[in-house]
Amino acid sequence: MTQPYVRMIDTIKIAQFGLGPIGLESVKLAAAKPWARVVGAIDIDPEKFGKDLGELTQLANLQGVSVYRTVEDLMRHARPDVVLHTTVSKFKDAFPQLEPLARPGISVVSSCEELLFPQLKEPVLAARLDKLCRENGARIVGTGVNPGFVMDVLPLCLTGVSREVRSIDVERLVNASTRRAPLQKKIGSGLAPAEFRRLFQEGRAGHAGLKESAALIAHCLGWATEKITETGEPVIADHDIRTHFFEVKQGLTCGLHQRVEAEVEGKVCITLDLKMYLDAKDPHDAIRIDGEPSLDVVVKGGVAGDDATVAALLNTAGRISSAKAGLLLMSDLTLPRWA
Numbered sequence: 001m002t003q004p005y006v007r008m009i010d011t012i013k014i015a016q017f018g019l020g021p022i023g024l025e026s027v028k029l030a031a032a033k034p035w036a037r038v039v040g041a042i043d044i045d046p047e048k049f050g051k052d053l054g055e056l057t058q059l060a061n062l063q064g065v066s067v068y069r070t071v072e073d074l075m076r077h078a079r080p081d082v083v084l085h086t087t088v089s090k091f092k093d094a095f096p097q098l099e100p101l102a103r104p105g106i107s108v109v110s111s112c113e114e115l116l117f118p119q120l121k122e123p124v125l126a127a128r129l130d131k132l133c134r135e136n137g138a139r140i141v142g143t144g145v146n147p148g149f150v151m152d153v154l155p156l157c158l159t160g161v162s163r164e165v166r167s168i169d170v171e172r173l174v175n176a177s178t179r180r181a182p183l184q185k186k187i188g189s190g191l192a193p194a195e196f197r198r199l200f201q202e203g204r205a206g207h208a209g210l211k212e213s214a215a216l217i218a219h220c221l222g223w224a225t226e227k228i229t230e231t232g233e234p235v236i237a238d239h240d241i242r243t244h245f246f247e248v249k250q251g252l253t254c255g256l257h258q259r260v261e262a263e264v265e266g267k268v269c270i271t272l273d274l275k276m277y278l279d280a281k282d283p284h285d286a287i288r289i290d291g292e293p294s295l296d297v298v299v300k301g302g303v304a305g306d307d308a309t310v311a312a313l314l315n316t317a318g319r320i321s322s323a324k325a326g327l328l329l330m331s332d333l334t335l336p337r338w339a
Helices: 021-032 053-057 071-075 091-102 123-136 153-161 181-186 193-201 210-221 305-317
Strands: 012-017 036-042 082-085 107-110 139-142 164-175 227-236 253-264 267-277 284-292 295-300 326-328
Touching (some): 012 021, 021 053, 021 082, 091 107, 153 164, 153 295, 193 227
Parallel strands (some): 107 139
């Protein structure tokens, strides 16, 4: 019988920055990888720092691995090769956490949504961090499922068989009842519709990173966008809904409908349409490319957000060292794959 191909990856020392639901699952997956060695974690929660990762994860092979309060505390005890960063959504909030990692040349794979294309909203900070990374040999990249794959990287991969691309239209429908508490909260579960609209306008509700997904697509296709517009409306519950985390009465917000359109030469060439709400029926991801040839691809059930986000972080960590130093885009790395 032919033996399966065994992938060879040098052992990578990994630390986890942020021990929320995604962070804890990330460090657990890292502990299961034969090529990874978890050397520490960082979290500002006083209930967590100073604790043992074995205690927090209930994994025997993480016993004796400590949680520290700052990067400096971690560095006094261990020097990771790669840090998995799962704390904030906005790049300007992530910057002060990433800068002390870039200075000693430590690479970072982050779930920060705006880090997918940080030049869009924070070009000055992005240039500053890129310079710091290149000077010190660090690599920093933002990834995940959305943004990071379904509504940006996957459509770009599909254009690899195109003779011409005229437009890209991506639709994602997510049943948020199956997702973690923080996500159910950020989509407005239980809010009055008017309150959701107010919070969305203030940038305090809704899905982060959708504009960045459009910007990445345009950048990779060489399209100069004239305008990227974003809208967001509440999805109203038509029946009482109960999840593990929320009770939502009929008439209140149970999720969102968010949409981004990017114009190129006066035409909308990129449309990203996201519906994420409790008890959504027929979840799926659909990608339509108008071009030569045209493509219409549907992922039935959609890509599982939380589990797949954790996988995206670890799979990227397994190949980031082969990339050039700098503040990177997903398009700067080799083809996404299991590691």
